[in-house]
Amino acid sequence: MTTPRLQLTGITKRYPSVVANSDVNLTVMPGETHAVLGENGAGKSTLMKIIFGAVKPDAGEVRINGQLMQIRNPKDARANGISMVFQHFNLFDTLTVAENVWLGLARDSLDQVRASIVAKATEYGLDIDPERPVHTLSVGEMQRVEIIRALLTRPELLILDEPTSVLTPQAVEKLFVVLKKLASEGCSILYISHKLHEIRELCNACTVLRAGKVTGVCNPSQESNASLSRLMIGAEPLQLQHRAQHAGTVVLDVNGLTLAREDQFGMDLVDIGLQVRAGEVVGIAGVSGNGQKELMFALSGEDCRAPVGSICMGSTDVSALHPGERRQLGLHFVPEERLGRGAVPNLSLADNLLLTRTDSISLPKFAGGWIKVRALEQHAAHIISDFNVKAGGPRALARSLSGGNLQKFIVGREIDARPRLFIVSQPTWGVDVGAAAQIRGAILALRDAGCAVLVVSEELDELFEISDRLHVMAKGRLSPSLPAAEATVEKIGEWMSGLWDVKVQQHLAELEASGANAAACQPGVLHAQA
Amino acid sequence: MLKLEARAEPSGAWTYASPLLALLITVLIGALMFAALGKDPLKGLEMFFWLPIHNAYALGELLVKATPLLIIALGLAVCFRSNVWNIGAEGQYIIGAIFAGGIALLANADSSRWIVLPILLAGVLGGMLWASITALLRDRFHANEILVSLMLVYVAVQVLSYLVSGPWKDPMGFNFPQSKTFEAATRIPRLFDGSRVSIGVLLALLSVAGLWVFLFRTRAGLALQVGGLAPAAARYAGFSSRKALWTALLMSGGAAGLAGALEVAGPIGQLTPYVPAGYGFAAIIVAFVGRLHPVGMVLSAILMSMFYIGGELAQSRLGLTKSLTGVFQGLLLFSLLACDTLVNYRLKWQTRGGR
Numbered sequence: 001m002t003t004p005r006l007q008l009t010g011i012t013k014r015y016p017s018v019v020a021n022s023d024v025n026l027t028v029m030p031g032e033t034h035a036v037l038g039e040n041g042a043g044k045s046t047l048m049k050i051i052f053g054a055v056k057p058d059a060g061e062v063r064i065n066g067q068l069m070q071i072r073n074p075k076d077a078r079a080n081g082i083s084m085v086f087q088h089f090n091l092f093d094t095l096t097v098a099e100n101v102w103l104g105l106a107r108d109s110l111d112q113v114r115a116s117i118v119a120k121a122t123e124y125g126l127d128i129d130p131e132r133p134v135h136t137l138s139v140g141e142m143q144r145v146e147i148i149r150a151l152l153t154r155p156e157l158l159i160l161d162e163p164t165s166v167l168t169p170q171a172v173e174k175l176f177v178v179l180k181k182l183a184s185e186g187c188s189i190l191y192i193s194h195k196l197h198e199i200r201e202l203c204n205a206c207t208v209l210r211a212g213k214v215t216g217v218c219n220p221s222q223e224s225n226a227s228l229s230r231l232m233i234g235a236e237p238l239q240l241q242h243r244a245q246h247a248g249t250v251v252l253d254v255n256g257l258t259l260a261r262e263d264q265f266g267m268d269l270v271d272i273g274l275q276v277r278a279g280e281v282v283g284i285a286g287v288s289g290n291g292q293k294e295l296m297f298a299l300s301g302e303d304c305r306a307p308v309g310s311i312c313m314g315s316t317d318v319s320a321l322h323p324g325e326r327r328q329l330g331l332h333f334v335p336e337e338r339l340g341r342g343a344v345p346n347l348s349l350a351d352n353l354l355l356t357r358t359d360s361i362s363l364p365k366f367a368g369g370w371i372k373v374r375a376l377e378q379h380a381a382h383i384i385s386d387f388n389v390k391a392g393g394p395r396a397l398a399r400s401l402s403g404g405n406l407q408k409f410i411v412g413r414e415i416d417a418r419p420r421l422f423i424v425s426q427p428t429w430g431v432d433v434g435a436a437a438q439i440r441g442a443i444l445a446l447r448d449a450g451c452a453v454l455v456v457s458e459e460l461d462e463l464f465e466i467s468d469r470l471h472v473m474a475k476g477r478l479s480p481s482l483p484a485a486e487a488t489v490e491k492i493g494e495w496m497s498g499l500w501d502v503k504v505q506q507h508l509a510e511l512e513a514s515g516a517n518a519a520a521c522q523p524g525v526l527h528a529q530a
Numbered sequence: 531m532l533k534l535e536a537r538a539e540p541s542g543a544w545t546y547a548s549p550l551l552a553l554l555i556t557v558l559i560g561a562l563m564f565a566a567l568g569k570d571p572l573k574g575l576e577m578f579f580w581l582p583i584h585n586a587y588a589l590g591e592l593l594v595k596a597t598p599l600l601i602i603a604l605g606l607a608v609c610f611r612s613n614v615w616n617i618g619a620e621g622q623y624i625i626g627a628i629f630a631g632g633i634a635l636l637a638n639a640d641s642s643r644w645i646v647l648p649i650l651l652a653g654v655l656g657g658m659l660w661a662s663i664t665a666l667l668r669d670r671f672h673a674n675e676i677l678v679s680l681m682l683v684y685v686a687v688q689v690l691s692y693l694v695s696g697p698w699k700d701p702m703g704f705n706f707p708q709s710k711t712f713e714a715a716t717r718i719p720r721l722f723d724g725s726r727v728s729i730g731v732l733l734a735l736l737s738v739a740g741l742w743v744f745l746f747r748t749r750a751g752l753a754l755q756v757g758g759l760a761p762a763a764a765r766y767a768g769f770s771s772r773k774a775l776w777t778a779l780l781m782s783g784g785a786a787g788l789a790g791a792l793e794v795a796g797p798i799g800q801l802t803p804y805v806p807a808g809y810g811f812a813a814i815i816v817a818f819v820g821r822l823h824p825v826g827m828v829l830s831a832i833l834m835s836m837f838y839i840g841g842e843l844a845q846s847r848l849g850l851t852k853s854l855t856g857v858f859q860g861l862l863l864f865s866l867l868a869c870d871t872l873v874n875y876r877l878k879w880q881t882r883g884g885r
Contacts, residue, residue: 060749302765321767333766341762347755354752361749368749400539 003066005030005157005188006051011060013046020046021057022212028157028205033179033189034197035220037232038209039432040403044192047209048159049189052084053077064247065156076406081156085146085163091134113152120148121147124178139287140171147178158182159190165458168287169493176202194232194433196225207309208232225350233433234408243448247279247468249314251421251452252299256375257310267476268289269298274454274471274478276421281443281453282481282499283467293336294454296425299454300333301326313421327356330420336429336456338403342410345399349391350380352398353413387412388438404435404460411439415446422446425456440466460489474498534875544873549819549826551872552865559861560645569848577847578840578858588839590725595796595838597730598623598789600831602813604734605785607822611745613758614778618664618679619786620810621686622657626787627794628690629656631709632800634716634794635698641715643782649716650791657787658780660686665779669772675779687806694801709801718796730792736826737785742824754778786810808856812838815863841845 013085020043028034038044049055051062053071062069064080071077074084091100103114117130126144134142143163150158160179161287164172179202183189193199199206199220206220208231233308254322255273269291276282285495286292297303299311302322311319313329321329323434335341353360353376360376361369371428380394389409391401398406407427414422426444428436443466447453456473457463463470472479472495479500494500557575564574583594602619609616630653637645663682667673695707703710718728744751752779753769764771789809794801816834820827841855 301768302768322770323766325768327768335766337762338762341766344756344760344763346759351752353765354749355756358749366748367744367751368753371747371749371752372748 002030004028004063005032005065007063007066008047008051009061009063010368011050011057011062013043013050013055013057019212024060024065024209024212024214026207026214028190030156030188030190031183031186032205033183033191033203034211035203035206036190036192036201037194037196037220037228038231039194040430041432042209042232043212044160044209048084048161048190048192050060051077052082052159068435076155082159083150083153083155083156083157084159085143085150085161087161087165089146090141090311091133091142091145094133096133097137097145098126100134100145101130102307104149107153107525112335113309116152117148120151124151124181125174126178138166139166139289140174143167143175151182155187157188157190159192161189161192162194164193164195166287168459168496169489170497172198180349196220196228199228200225201276210234221423229433245279245448245468248450250275251278251313252276252454254299255310255312257295257298257306259294259306260299260304262303262305265293269294270476272478274481276452276454278451278452279447280468281447281455283463283470283484284454284456284473284478285463285470286458286473288458290473290496292425292473294476295473295478296333296335296423296456299423300331300335323337327417332356332414332417332419332422334407334414334422334424334427336426338406338410339399343398343406346397348380348395348397349384349389349401349409350377350394352409353380353383356413357417369514383409383412383416386416387442404431407431408435408439408453408520411442414505419446419451421452421454423456426458427455428459428462436462460492472496472500531880532649533878534871535878536876537876540873541876544869545821548869548873549746549821549830550868552819552862553867555865555869556753556858559865560858563857567850569850574844574848574850574869577843580834580835582839582841587725590727591839592832592835593731594726596783596831596835597728597734598793598809599813599816599834600734600827601730601737601792602782602786602791602810603816603827603831604737604824605782605825606817607741607820607824608745608754609778610780610817611758611822612754612778613761614775614795615676616661616664616679616779616782617676617814618661618681618810619782619813620806620808621679621683622660622786623793623810624683624686624690624806625660626653626657626790627805628686628693628790629653629659629787630791631698631712631794635709635801636710637713639713639715639717641713643715643719645716646718646795649795650718651786653787653789654784655787655793657785657790659783660787661779661783662776664775669775683810690801690805691803694803698801700800707803712795712798712868713867716795717799718792722838726797728792728796729819733788733792736829738824745824748842750777773821781823803882812859815859817860819866833862837862 004027006028008024011021011024013021024047036044046055047326050057053076055075060073069080071080084432098110098114098117101117102110107112114130120126121128126148128141128144128148136155137145143166163175167175179189191203200223203220206218207214208216220228235392244302252275257269261268267290271306272295284292298306304320304322306319308319309317313331316329318326318329339345354371360372360379362372363370377394384391384394387408389412390405391409399410411424411427424443427439431439440462443453443455455463455466464487467484469481470484470492472480472492474496475498477498479495560578561575562572564571564872582588602623606616606619630649633649633652660682664675664679667674667678694709698709700708700710718730721727721729721731745755752765754774756767756769757771757774759762763770796806798805812834816827816830820830837855839859843850844850844854845852
């Protein structure tokens, strides 16, 4: 019998308010691709940090290749053959790929590093030019740099934290090829995710965490999505009813919306055209950072520099109106950042209602109006119970809520206003499966009630589930729409790289030539087109 | 080994206990300081903590000093809550005093008592005007309001100095740099005979109530604070950050100007280079020790006023320097900031080897 590459026994880590890991056991064999599956907050990240030496456990032992180890810091971990690719990249934008990798391997010369990058890149088909500055890379390419950097330390165990959340479906395929090759060479991989189909495709072992405890160890290829999610959340997710419905009049009409970026790391919007009708859900897919944020600012009125006539609600030109004025016309918006934008962390839920709702305000002339405290608290309590928000009550501070519960409150706050046009960005980011299903259900109910809905999301599954039509956003441009029934993962994935028409191709080529901005997502595909 | 551990939620109890603990530490260090200066610590502490409150007259004097501190601090609290860092209340206070003094100098022996009204109004306008320079530069040119407002303090000092040694100098004043003494009609009405307490106290208390209502019961007050707590949320809600900037600076400038007017037309009674007494800076401490809460600031203004009076008493009775006032102010703020750590962290004994 072979010794396990990594063996954790009885790992426990307590934080003041929560037990992040309780008596966790985990065994990874050599060459095994082992998934760690769990919802947000189940304790996956803490466990990985313990393995990587960034956090010390309160109890339990870590064995590497059978030897009892005390991993004190990430340097220790690397010395023991453990490498990690974080969800958020640690790269310097102004340095080249080679220089970034060199920083971690100061013993070699820059030329040696360059050579070894090229060698690793060819070996694993990780196409990358070591001389390119990092700020010109796409997210997928940055991840390749991180993986090459990890591979150069010759790891026996590679940890990947949610590696596909920033990738197009095609890039995910490429990544999987690399990972399968690595595993076949005997490298163990710990793969953290909550995407069930990926785990079932890639991994041959799986440890499921729920609320800090191990709820199951299985072989994911022999499980179904339903059985895995039962282990993960203790129940099967709700099935949504998507009823066919005739879309009504155009509520949101965006035409020729071109807008220069507001800050230097933003994305210019180029000639966006979009219509949302009453009673339909329009989805916008795309990898984050392709202009979705800028589009949301322009639609909500947080950025009201849009050209005259480019954004209309019904027959009213709203392009220059402020958020409050658009809200009066029935536009309600849920931003992707909950704390700090959708809600003020240090104010109570009741006070947070006042950000977008004026139902409990009287005497509108004096100092913005008088706050009727009792009415306000009743209103907040109403939303809390209607949308099943777990909170200490209307007086609870927004930051005391979990991400999912705060999101339910914010979505509830906007839906409760009976909007004519509802825009929501990343409705279920970081939200647990149960709450996500509830939020999607609420969005569909709103649609059935005749509201026009626009959803921006990175989760393709989610968009396929709730949308009637789909657009894709890439490099500040918006694709034509496609009925959801005709959309396929492949097609949407291609469009995510901006491959829907010639004009975009030219735009990309110009970008490439000027080097002014992050270049194309897939240089390989680009060459093929050229 | 003593270790700080983050609390899951800020402690409610320590929010209130921290200022008390800070006061205790201030008293203890103060006692040590008196001992080091070769004075009886009890005697020294008596100057600061007992004599200022030991009889009705002393209490009156305490209120006289607390009034301008409180009024300025109330205005500053609006600024600080909306994340506008107005450090130049002292300058707004001086210009308020100059504007009020200008009106007071127009009075003659026949003037009616009602002239007090335009005097106070002029003070408010003067303070607002001075603060609006900061607002304008920040709004139009993104100038840093901390630097601008602070530097304008020194400009205001020079303006005052020019006026009292030039155009407004008292011709009968033996060439001292000061204006003539204001007419009796211009004096802010006093509340009682034999005490210098004026209607300023009532104005201050009214402002406390007014500020509480504004902050916690009006949408404009909430909008202002949202801008301070989470600028992105304010933008999302559609609360204008420019409006918040102007409102905060005009309110605090007006308050500082009002305090200036109450001082020159009250206890001082003429314009002199000694009008700036550091109230504008001390009020920053008052605002933070009072947790930027209207009621909290009443208590901290009284405490700070005790330090002012204590410093003067220590000078006249113990032969110590008046700068002790500043030392006590600094000690209090310093200990408060240190004690506030306990609101978000708890102390824990940790044996070796555990971590």
